[in-house]
Amino acid sequence: MTAIPSRPPGRSRRALRALLILAAVVFLVLFLVLPLAAVFAEALRKGAHVYLTSIDQPNAYSAIRLTLLVAAIAVPLNLVFGVAAAWAVARFEFPGKALLGALIDLPFSISPVIAGLIYVLLFGAQGWLGPWLTSHDIKIIFAVPGLILASVFVTLPFVARELIPLMQAQGSEEEEAARVLGASGWQMFFRVTLPKIRWALLYGVLLCNARAMGEFGAVSVVSGMIRGLTTTMPLEIEMRYNEYDYVGAFAVASLLAMLALVTLAAKTALEWRYSEELAAHAPGGH
Amino acid sequence: MLPGFGLSLGYALAYLGLVVLLPLAALAWKASGIGAAGLLHLLAAPRTQAALRLSFGGALLAALVNAAIGLLVAWVLVRYRFPGRRLLDALVDLPFALPTAVAGIALTALYAPNGWLGHGLAMWGIKVAYTRLGIGIAMVFVGFPFVVRTVQPVLAALDRDMEEAAESLGAHREQTFMRVILPMLAPALLTGFALALARAVGEYGSVIFIAGNIPMRSEIAPLLIVQQLEEFDYAGAAALGVVMLCFSFALLIALSLLQRWSRRWAEFAT
Numbered sequence: 001m002t003a004i005p006s007r008p009p010g011r012s013r014r015a016l017r018a019l020l021i022l023a024a025v026v027f028l029v030l031f032l033v034l035p036l037a038a039v040f041a042e043a044l045r046k047g048a049h050v051y052l053t054s055i056d057q058p059n060a061y062s063a064i065r066l067t068l069l070v071a072a073i074a075v076p077l078n079l080v081f082g083v084a085a086a087w088a089v090a091r092f093e094f095p096g097k098a099l100l101g102a103l104i105d106l107p108f109s110i111s112p113v114i115a116g117l118i119y120v121l122l123f124g125a126q127g128w129l130g131p132w133l134t135s136h137d138i139k140i141i142f143a144v145p146g147l148i149l150a151s152v153f154v155t156l157p158f159v160a161r162e163l164i165p166l167m168q169a170q171g172s173e174e175e176e177a178a179r180v181l182g183a184s185g186w187q188m189f190f191r192v193t194l195p196k197i198r199w200a201l202l203y204g205v206l207l208c209n210a211r212a213m214g215e216f217g218a219v220s221v222v223s224g225m226i227r228g229l230t231t232t233m234p235l236e237i238e239m240r241y242n243e244y245d246y247v248g249a250f251a252v253a254s255l256l257a258m259l260a261l262v263t264l265a266a267k268t269a270l271e272w273r274y275s276e277e278l279a280a281h282a283p284g285g286h
Numbered sequence: 287m288l289p290g291f292g293l294s295l296g297y298a299l300a301y302l303g304l305v306v307l308l309p310l311a312a313l314a315w316k317a318s319g320i321g322a323a324g325l326l327h328l329l330a331a332p333r334t335q336a337a338l339r340l341s342f343g344g345a346l347l348a349a350l351v352n353a354a355i356g357l358l359v360a361w362v363l364v365r366y367r368f369p370g371r372r373l374l375d376a377l378v379d380l381p382f383a384l385p386t387a388v389a390g391i392a393l394t395a396l397y398a399p400n401g402w403l404g405h406g407l408a409m410w411g412i413k414v415a416y417t418r419l420g421i422g423i424a425m426v427f428v429g430f431p432f433v434v435r436t437v438q439p440v441l442a443a444l445d446r447d448m449e450e451a452a453e454s455l456g457a458h459r460e461q462t463f464m465r466v467i468l469p470m471l472a473p474a475l476l477t478g479f480a481l482a483l484a485r486a487v488g489e490y491g492s493v494i495f496i497a498g499n500i501p502m503r504s505e506i507a508p509l510l511i512v513q514q515l516e517e518f519d520y521a522g523a524a525a526l527g528v529v530m531l532c533f534s535f536a537l538l539i540a541l542s543l544l545q546r547w548s549r550r551w552a553e554f555a556t
Contacts, residue, residue: 013459017366024362025374027355030403031427032380035392038402042395081301088295091288102538103302109534111488112386113508114527117515118309121316126520128312153305175288185289207382214385216491221512234387234491241391241495250395253388260383267383268376 039257043250054248055255062228063236063252066144070219070232071212074151078208082159083201087193089160090167091175101164107156115153116221119146142224147232150218155208162204163197166278170196199274203267210263214256313531316524328525333501334510338529341507344418345486348425352482353475355426356433363434364441378434381427386491393424394496416498421506424492429482436478437471440548444470473548477541484537488530 044051054060085104089097107115121127123140133140140146174196178188194201216234223230231239233252240249271278317325328334363375381389397404397414404415414420444467452462490508498504507530514523 016459020358020362021366021368024359025370028359028374028377031430032377034402035389035396035427036380036384038392038396039388042392081298084294084301085298087290088298092291092295094291094295098542100298100302102542103306105538106306109484109488109538111490111508111530111534113490113511114313114488114530117511117523117527118313120515121520121524122309122312124520126518128315149305153309156305172288179288189290210383214388216385216387217508220491221515234385237387237391246395249391253385253391256385256388260380260385260388263383264376264379267379 036257036261039250039253042246043254045250046247050247051251051254054245054251057248059227059231059236060252063231063233064255066147066231067213067233069144070147070151071209073148074155074212075205075209077152078155079159079201079205081156082161082163082204085160086163086167086197089164091172104157104160104164107153112154112215112217113221115218116150119149119153119222123149141222142226142230144230146222147219147230150222151212151215154215154218155212158208158211159201159204162200162207162278166197166200196277199270199277203270203278206263206266206270210260213259310531313524313527316520317528320521320525324521325525325528328522329529333505334507334526336502337505337507337510338526340418340421340505341487341530342533344421344425344506345429345483345489348422348429348486349479349483351422351426352429352433353479356430356478356482357437357471357475360434360437360441364438378431381430386428386489387495389427389492390424390495393420393427393492397423397496415496416504418504420496420498421493421504424496425486425489428489428492429485432481432485433475433478436474436481440471440474470551473544473551477544477548480537480541480544484534484541487533 085100088094089101120141122129123133123146124130125134125141127141140149174192175188178192183191213232214234215232216238219232220235220238223232223235225231225235225239227236227239233256237249237252237256240246240252320328329338359378363371363378384392394415395401397407397420399405399408399413399415401415407414412419414423448466448470449462452466453459457465488508490506490512493506494509497506497509499509507526511523511526511530514520514526
């Protein structure tokens, strides 16, 4: 300590610093850690045995299977879309590019309930295409295709948003060199472009998957809540909760909370290791 | 010239058309079916007005709270070094990663009269669960990461020379913060605020469990849409949906203007 007696600002600055750190830590613990802890505490309230038996049930298994199925279809669809959209937006100039970018972001700023609503109004029995679907005996709303469509809608921007700024920053010199050296379009894509964007792609897929598995509002509107057939894990949580089966609701919730923790850990690991291979993240409805 | 322009753009446009534009057209079609007079009539209904006031008012308050707390947390994470900082930094994104239904029942359990926090608050006479205060807390929770994540990179890139110049010219700490730092953070802060606002207005899953959902008192607009759908009032649901969508569009335009402003601001500040 260099003792300069007449320097109170130094001490008051340290006091302010300690106060601000304390305030931030207390807020984060009360607001973020406590709800997370509450999920596991409520799930285990009646012991490990009750916890396990409330997961070891046909309802829970069918909800887990459906959640995995929805994510297994929605995530690859948005992965391919994200790569195609990023290639077009980051590599070429064309009129209406800004509009296309806004359109890609749109699902993030729409209420999940409205995301479900628009599909009901399109495919529902009283919807635009409803009469035609009914006469051809195709069910989309209150069935699995509706759940998938609603999930595709709410997770549409994740991969594209991750890739566009990165690919814009990277530029296209290496791709152009590959072409000059005689690579075909697909060779250039798989050997040059894909290795350059792989970590950002994984990052986008992680967030896309977490949202697809955890989506509630949009799927609840199109689900119809037919247990065992159209209830994903978040919907099973709601049904159990409304039936006063709190331990059961929190038991299923604890599985999704673990998914959230794994996602956060993987995302953070990617940010620490490959920060320069990920774009500057524009925050959005992650 | 790089290959794949036609294929990638064509695929992206076809996909967006099918997944986003076609369903939105169905919404416009259904809402136009009731006409302007019908729309006004629906919006004049006291229950609709109460729900819209609650959703917009609550989201506005929650976004303001998030702007203040988000600024504090971003400041602490960028400017100070302390044990556990990286863990806290990673934790900020929890509300993005945690499914809304999980957040909803967890917050309700926490703030219920017999919950960890609700019990203590009840002794002070404060009721959170099943009140509007609970709705506000859920809205703050889901919008929390936005302000932190927009302010953080700008604060980290901020040129310290200006602060040092201000201080060497005799400015107090408060003056330096208010007159030098805050103006440079303003575009990022506003962007985070707008994102948190947009998220809270449309939020459904984390709010409905803690809200109590009493018509006219604690019923948010997205829940009203769900209830109209359950009563097969498709036109009413579509009308309310269009109103909320118009607000989202307005916010999106405001956000893109903000981004243009902050880019110019960044060029000016560096």
